[in-house]
Amino acid sequence: ELPSSTTEALPRYVRVNLIKTSVDEVIDSFVDKGWTLLHVPTDFSSFKEVCQNLDENQFLRDFHLDDLLVFPAHTDFHDSRLVQDGTVILQDKASCLPAHILSPPEGAVVVDSCAAPGNKTSHMASLMGNKGTIYAFDHTIDPYVCQCEDRIEVLQERMEGAGVSCKVARCMDFLRVKTDSQTYRDVEYVMVDPSCSGSGIVSRLDSLTNDDASVSQRRLGQLHKLQAQILRHAFSFPKVKKIVYSTCSINEEENEQVCEEIYEKFKERFKIKKVMKNWPERGRKGYQKSDRYLRASPTATLTNGFFVACFKRRKMKQEVGS
Ligand code: SAM
Numbered sequence: 458e459l460p461s462s463t464t465e466a467l468p469r470y471v472r473v474n475l476i477k478t479s480v481d482e483v484i485d486s487f488v489d490k491g492w493t494l495l496h497v498p499t500d501f502s503s504f505k506e507v508c509q510n511l512d513e514n515q516f517l518r519d520f521h522l523d524d525l526l527v528f529p530a531h532t533d534f535h536d537s538r539l540v541q542d543g544t545v546i547l548q549d550k551a552s553c554l555p556a557h558i559l560s561p562p563e564g565a566v567v568v569d570s571c572a573a574p575g576n577k578t579s580h581m582a583s584l585m586g587n588k589g590t591i592y593a594f595d596h597t598i599d600p601y602v603c604q605c606e607d608r609i610e611v612l613q614e615r616m617e618g619a620g621v622s623c624k625v626a627r628c629m630d631f632l633r634v635k636t637d638s639q640t641y642r643d644v645e646y647v648m649v650d651p652s653c654s655g656s657g658i659v660s661r662l663d664s665l666t667n668d669d670a671s672v673s674q675r676r677l678g679q680l681h682k683l684q685a686q687i688l689r690h691a692f693s694f695p696k697v698k699k700i701v702y703s704t705c706s707i708n709e710e711e712n713e714q715v716c717e718e719i720y721e722k723f724k725e726r727f728k729i730k731k732v733m734k735n736w737p738e739r740g741r742k743g744y745q746k747s748d749r750y751l752r753a754s755p756t757a758t759l760t761n762g763f764f765v766a767c768f769k770r771r772k773m774k775q776e777v778g779s
Contacts, residue, residue, distance in 0.1 A: 467659060468508045468759055469528040470519070472546045472553055475583040476620045480524060483545060487526075492516055501737055508759055521733065522553055524583065543618040548576055551657075551753040551763030552705070556580035558732045558751075558767050559701040561589065561646040568641070568694065569593040569624075569648045570631040570687055573608035575615045577648055582621040589623050592641070596630040597652065632686060636693040645698045647691040651684045653704035653711050657762020659755055677710045684715045692723050692768075700727075700768040705761055707754070712764040713744045720746065723768070730769040740764075 473480045484494055495517040498504045504520040511517075511529040519525035526545075528534075539545045556577050561567045563586045569578045572593035581591055595608050609628040616624055634641065654677060684704070691700045704711050720729055731749045738757040740750030753763040
C-alpha cells in the first residue's frame with residue numbers, strides 16, 4: 458500500500474555521468490558550494506531514515522549504487538550547470554537499477570531494445586567507459602506515447618549532451634530486428650525496458666487506481682502481449698548471455714507474469730538470476746521465481762514503483778570448469 462503523500466518523501470537522486478567526471482569530483486564540487494556530505498549508515502533502514510530527514514544542504518552517497526548521490530526531496534537542480542552540461546543526470550534510483558544489473562563491461566556489444574528517451578542507454582555507456590557498441594532501438598505506434606522519430610531525436614540530443622559516442626540509434630521496431638544477421642552476431646547483452654502502464658510512477662498512482670477496472674484490464678492485456686513478444690525476441694540473438702527486463706509498472710501482469718511465461722520457453726538454456734542480494738524487496742509471492750525478481754517502491758526503497766528481472770545463459774556442460 459502506498460500512502461498518497463509518498464511523492465513528498467522521495468529523495469532527489471543524482472546520477473554521476475562517468476563519461477564526463479568521477480563521483481569524487483562531483484562530491485567535491487557540491488561541498489565547495491556549501492553542501493555537507495553525510496556518512497552512509499551500514500544498514501538500509503538507518504540509511505532510509507537519514508534520507509528522509511536530510512536538511513536542505515545535506516547529501517550522501519547511495520546505499521546500493523556507487524554512481525548515485527542522494528539529496529533532499531524537491532531539491533531543484535534544473536538550473537544547475539552540472540545538469541545542463543550532462544555531468545550529472547537526474548534519474549530516479551529505481552530506473553538506475555537495470556544498467557547496473559546488466560552491467561555490460563567496457564567494449565561489450567549491447568542492444569537497448571526500447572531505448573528512448575535514453576536514460577538507460579546513457580547509463581550503460583557511462584558504466585562501459587563509452588567503449589563498445591550499444592544498438593539503441595525505438596519504435597512506437599502506441600497512441601499513448603509520441604512518435605518514434607521524435608523520441609529518437611530526443612535520445613540523440615540527450616546522448617550528445619551526455620557525451621555518449623558508443624551508440625548507434627535506430628528508429629526501428631525491435632521485433633523486426635534480424636537478430637541472426639552479421640550486424641548483431643556479437644551481441645551479448647540486451648536491455649528490455651518496454652512500454653508499460655507506468656503504474657509505478659508515484660504521481661500516476663492515483664489515476665491508475667481511479668481507472669475503470671475493465672479498461673485497465675484490457676490495456677494491461679495488450680501491454681502484457683507486447684512486453685512478452687519483445688522479451689522473447691531478445692533471446693534470439695545467437696550469442697546473448699544476459700538479458701535484463703524492467704518496467705515502471707507495479708502490475709503482476711506486466712512483470713512476474715511476463716517473465717514466468719517467457720522463462721518457460723527458455724529455461725533449459727537460461728536461468729533467472731537473483732540480483733542485488735542486499736535489496737530489500739522481491740517479486741510478488743506465488744510465482745516460481747518470486748525471490749529472484751526485484752521490486753522497488755516508495756515505502757520499501759524510497760523510489761518509484763519498479764520491477765527488474767535478469768536472465769542469464771546457463772553454462773553448458775562442456776563449459777563448466779573450462
Ligand atoms: N529505456 C528508456 C529509458 O530508460 O529512457 C525508456 C523506454 S520506455 C519505458 C518504452 C519505449 O519502448 C518507448 O519509447 C516506446 O516507444 C518503445 N517501444 C515500444 N514498442 C517498441 C518496439 N516494438 N520496438 C522498439 N521500441 C518500442
